[in-house]
Amino acid sequence: MIIKMPENAKFILDTMHKAGFEAYIVGGCVRDALLGREPMDWDITTNALPEDTKKLFRRTIDTGIEHGTVTVMMGKEGYEVTTYRIDGKYEDSRHPSEVTFTKNLTEDMRRRDFTINAMAYNDEEGLIDRFGGVEDLEKKLIRCVGNAHERFSEDALRIMRAVRFSAQLDYEIEEETKEAIKELAPTLKKISAERIQVELIKLLESDHPEKFMDLYDLGITKVVLPEFDACMETEQNNPHHLYDVGTHIVKSLSYVKSDKVLRLAMLLHDIGKPLTKTNDDNNICHFHGHAQLGAKMAEDIFRRLKFDRDTMDRVCNLIKYHDDRFPAEPRSVRRAMNRVGVEDFTLLLDVKYADTMAQSSYYQKEKLQALKDIRVLYDKIKKENDCVTLKQLAVGGKDLICLGIAPGRQIGDILNAMLSDVIDEPAHNTKEYLLEPERLKNVFMKEHEQGEDHEKESSDN
Template sequence: MKIELPQKVDYIINELMKNGYEAYAVGGCIRDSILGKEPEDWDITTSAKPQEVKKLFRRTIDTGIVHGTVTVMLEKEGYEVTTYRIDGEYEDNRRPKTVEFTADLIEDLKRRDFTINAMAYNKLKGLVDVFNGLSDLQNGVIRCVGSASERFDEDALRILRAIRFSAQLGFEIEEKTLEAVIAKASNLEAISAERIRVELNKLLLSPHPEKLIDAQKSDITKVVLPEFDTMMNTEQNNPHHIYSVGMHSIKAVKEAGNSAVSFNPKETLVLRWTLLLHDVGKPYCKTTDQKGDHFYGHAEKSAETAKLILRRLKFDNETIDMVFRLIKWHDYKFSLTPQDMRKAVNKIGMDIFDLLFEVKAADTLAQNPNTWKEKMDHLDQAKVIYQEIKANQECVNLKMLKINGKDLIYIGFKPGKEMGEILNRLLEQVLDNPNLNEKQILLRMALQYKPDGIENSEE
């Protein structure tokens, strides 16, 4: 098998080999290359010790030199070069107490997590695949290298990574590996929230976010996202729904991104988390009567609960704020007039309005199909009105108002709370009638609100 190595990767490998060392591209880059995907980065493994690597290349960074990793800089690009190593005893389900360098590639490959990530390649030797990773790639299997229990005891995050790779690649987890996942799931309690967050993000952004259900069945979410277990166990017996809260939410995540609107990576992540958690508060709001189940106030409860979850997972404040607001307004019923739509944009925020349409569409399409048409027709009409508002650049917030505080001061107003109130009163008028958003018109209107005794500098 031939793999096309990038020129700089090939150069580093050749330099090491010319000086009497072994060197290979290794791990995920080989997996992705075989699958026909563009690797995100290229890792190199070598028999050379870190100090020996440093002597061969002009610019290097001691990325993790204690564990054998040196970053070789070629122009502005960095490539991690790691010495073959044998990990010592693991004591915290995360990292080895000691690392021993070795001259044996196979010993290095033995310590890796899954067979599909334990292949190495260079042009001279070709593919080194002692654990049948190629066969597992071809058969769509996630299998641990050697003993799955030992691999998961070494680094418990591998338990969640098994599910994540399954979601990204659409593979099934091999039976003994899955047994170990279930048996060792509680080990994830030792893993930091930041590392958990990274894996959950990759899972939700994958082509198969429904694999989160496998994580729930394997007791993983009991540790990393216990609210999802509660969602999966909360039925919705009413005309709008045919799935449990959890299953509905997963189906909504899968629906996300199917529209013609494109979102940047940050927005896409916000969208996926919003849809996963948009009904997380329902189990706490559920009531039942002769008409079925009801979830009054669930949007507000879900928004607050989602905020707590995202904080626990150490998300940044911007992501938390966007998800919170989208969930808070996900059940908002649009009134189909330009005036009311402008007020809705002002209330909800223009920065998330396109995302809100996506959330509402995905939410609807994950409900009872018998209820889709009316809801989607209503949503489509709302979109048309909103697009006209955007196309006409109609004012929907104070930033778009044609006057500001400086203008009010110029005509005699004093800085303070009252001035802000006047600007908001003017905005209310403009939301009703966008034609009023002209500077001279607004200034004349403002003078009508001016308290007695304030001089007009223009008089």
């Protein structure tokens, strides 16, 4: 069995071999190469000590030298070279308190997480597989190296990684490994939010986001996303739905493309339903206000998991508007584009499509046709450059100031009133029309009166 590796990786191995050291490519790159996938990284393991590695190469970086890792720079590319090691006791369910360097490759491989990640290779010796990695690749199994309870006790993040690899590769998790996950899932509380977030995103962006259900079945969401557990316990007795809220959410994930914002939006679009559920006289379930509450809950979840602001804002925006209903009419579509934002409007349509596809057949064809019609109108509005934002308005604040209107809040109010007009009637988006003296006077007086009414209400309260 021959694995074709990059010239730079081969050069590093050859250099170390000539110096009398053992060296192999190891881990995920071997796994991916055997699967016919393009590896993202080419990691190297060796019996050379870090100081030995540094002597052999002109440019190195001490990326994790206390754990035996030196990054060898080949041009602009970096290759992690790590000394064989035995990990000491894991006191925080994540990092070993100490590491001991070893000269034995098998001992180094024994500390790795899963059999499919515990293989090594070089051209001279071929594939080194001492824990059944090839067999588990053939069986499509995620199995811990050695004792599963020990592997997860060493590093609780491996619990998330097991499900993530299962989703990325479409593999099943081996039974002993699965039982250990169920038992040790609570130890994920010791793992940083940032680490949980990374694994969650990788799972959601995989080709099999439906594997998210494994997180629930194995007791993982109870620790990292308890709001989802409440969704699994919330039935939807409504003609529009087939499933409980949680199952509906998981079904919807597969109907959007592999995109972080879209997959997160689907994961959390109905997160507010458990807290808004009511039943009418016919025992039909309703969830009034779930989108608005869901957006607020999602923001709390994103803060808890340390997400970046841009992702949080975009996803919460989609959740807030995902249940908005508007007819496939130009004026309504323009208003929706203004409300949601032009950048994310097509994503909203993707969310609404996925939501509909994960529902029952009740009025489903009609809903899908309406979405198609809205997309056609959106494309036409974009092509014709109809004004739906203040940036596209033919008039700006400077124009109003030049006419003697004092800077301040009223400028924004007048511009928004003008925008509302041209959204309804695109032909009105000209300076001549918008700045016509009598019309501008009427707009100014209307906004001025509304401002006075607002101040009166505030003082009365």
